[in-house]
Amino acid sequence: GEDVEQSLFLSVREGDSSVINCTYTDSSSTYLYWYKQEPGAGLQLLTYIFSNMDMKQDQRLTVLLNKKDKHLSLRIADTQTGDSAIYFCAESPPGGSYIPTFGRGTSLIVHP
Amino acid sequence: DTAVSQTPKYLVTQMGNDKSIKCEQNLGHDTMYWYKQDSKKFLKIMFSYNNKELIINETVPNRFSPKSPDKAHLNLHINSLELGDSAVYFCASSHNMESEQYFGPGTRLTVT
Numbered sequence: 606g607e608d609v610e611q612s613l614f615l616s617v618r619e620g621d622s623s624v625i626n627c628t629y630t631d632s633s634s635t636y637l638y639w640y641k642q643e644p645g646a647g648l649q650l651l652t653y654i655f656s657n658m659d660m661k662q663d664q665r666l667t668v669l670l671n672k673k674d675k676h677l678s679l680r681i682a683d684t685q686t687g688d689s690a691i692y693f694c695a696e697s698p699p700g701g702s703y704i705p706t707f708g709r710g711t712s713l714i715v716h717p
Numbered sequence: 718d719t720a721v722s723q724t725p726k727y728l729v730t731q732m733g734n735d736k737s738i739k740c741e742q743n744l745g746h747d748t749m750y751w752y753k754q755d756s757k758k759f760l761k762i763m764f765s766y767n768n769k770e771l772i773i774n775e776t777v778p779n780r781f782s783p784k785s786p787d788k789a790h791l792n793l794h795i796n797s798l799e800l801g802d803s804a805v806y807f808c809a810s811s812h813n814m815e816s817e818q819y820f821g822p823g824t825r826l827t828v829t
Contacts (some may be wrong), residue, residue, distance in 0.1 A: 638817075647721070647807055647820035648760075693760065705818075707760040 609708035611694050616714045623681040625711045627694030630675065634696040636668060638705055639679045651679070651692075676697040681713075687716045720744050721821035723808050729827045730798055737794045738824045740808030748772075748814050749791035751783060752807040754823070760807070766791055768816055795826075803828045 611630045617623045629637070635656050640648040654661045654668045654677075661668045667680040681688055691712050697704035722741045730736050742749065750773075751763040765773035769785045780796045795802060808821040 640820075648809075648824045649820070650817050653817065691758065710758045710760075 608706045609694055611692075611708040611711045613709065614712050614714070616716065617684050619684060619686055621684055623679075623684045623688070623713055623715075625679045625681075625694075625713065627677040627679075627690050628675055628710055629677065629694070629696045629706075630670050631696055631698055631706075632672070633699055634673060636697040637668075637677050638693075638695040638697070639666075639668065639677075640693040640695060640707075642693065642710065644690070648693060675683045678689075684713075684715050686717060689713055691695055721808060721810055721819050723806075723821040723824050725824060726822065727825050727827075729829065731829055732798055734798050735794070735796045736826070737792055738806055738808075738826070739790070739792045740821055742808075742810040742819070742821075743789065744810060744812075744819065745815060745818075746810040746812050746819075747788060748771060748811045748816075749785065749788075750811075750818065751791065751793050751811040752820075754805040754807060756804070764791075764793075765814075772789060772814065785811050798826075798828045800828050802826060 611627045638653040639651045641651050642648050665682045671680045691710040693710045694708040697705045726738045730757045735742045749768045750765045752760050755763050764783045766785045782794045785791045805825050807823045809818040811818045
């Protein structure tokens, strides 16, 4: 199976919260990332979390990490139409190299 | 001021041709990367250069040859293009091998 798995689509209404989920397989991952890809653009690093943390909050974004279940989630509060994009989860192994392994990405569609 | 830029943005060419994609970063980073994103949105590392030296060379056909004339540039030359080479190619850079990566906007390559 894939090393990093995400559901492919998520549809929410403007103003609601969005939760994008990700599971990974490498328990030795030291960094876990969320990237955003807007249409026609490259990937933009949104946030990342160290594996020794459970939660990280940055304005409207909340990242939750459950190491036992190897589950990572990204919650976007008060989702806006401008949040419509593809969100990639990625994990990075230890060893001094931050070459991440990416999931397929979740397309977030925000309805007005 | 674009941090990581790629040219061209779109490239349509016929099978068997040879083409190059250029990447430049003005962030002063030491490390640069090439990724391939296929039609299923899988993002895979192809190459990584650190201080103009090849560090990572994943399983990529030797028709693909990266060239780094200086730390700010990493070009990708592809010989004898095949249909399966059609994808979006992303360049990225990072301060060093242990830092987060900044991505370019991507080059959509279509081989007909």
